[in-house]
Amino acid sequence: MKGIGNLGKLMKQAQSLQGDLIKKQAELEKLQVEASAGGGMVTAIVTGHGKLSGLRIAKEVVDPTDIEMLEDLIVAAIQEAQNKAHDISQKAMGELTQGLNLPPGFSL
Numbered sequence: 494m495k496g497i498g499n500l501g502k503l504m505k506q507a508q509s510l511q512g513d514l515i516k517k518q519a520e521l522e523k524l525q526v527e528a529s530a531g532g533g534m535v536t537a538i539v540t541g542h543g544k545l546s547g548l549r550i551a552k553e554v555v556d557p558t559d560i561e562m563l564e565d566l567i568v569a570a571i572q573e574a575q576n577k578a579h580d581i582s583q584k585a586m587g588e589l590t591q592g593l594n595l596p597p598g599f600s601l
Contacts, residue, residue, distance in 0.1 A: 513589050518542075521582055528573035530566045537570035541585075543578045545571060 521541030529536045534554040538547035548570075554563055 510589065514586075517585050517589060521578075521585060524578070524581065526574050526578040526581065528570055528577055530569035530573065535563075535566040535570045537567070537574040539571070539574040539578050541578050541582055543575040543582075545574075 524541035525538050525546065526541065527536055527538050531554060534551045536549040537545060538549075539545050548567065550563070550567070554566065556562070
């Protein structure tokens with residue numbers, strides 16, 4: 494019957510971890526991450542989950558004869574913001590799973 498006690502303890506730990514994960518996910522959804530391109534001419538704002546929530550474009554960068562440059566700056570700013578959000582999310586989730594001895598490549 495010794496194993497049953499360990500199973501109960503494991504179940505409590507899993508429930509606690511699940512609650513912590515839900516809380517962390519909610520925090521990440523509220524988090525706003527910004528990144529700029531073109532020396533700050535285009536700024537993208539994403540949530541901690543990487544969803545685009547805002548975009549600022551300086552008037553000076555809007556040139557009707559060079560739309561491609563503006564498109565490139567927008568894409569670069571969004572990608573950088575999403576990369577930052579991903580790094581923050583990975584770090585936050587890593588803190589929760591630290592010490593769980595998960596197999597390589599397994600993440601929550």
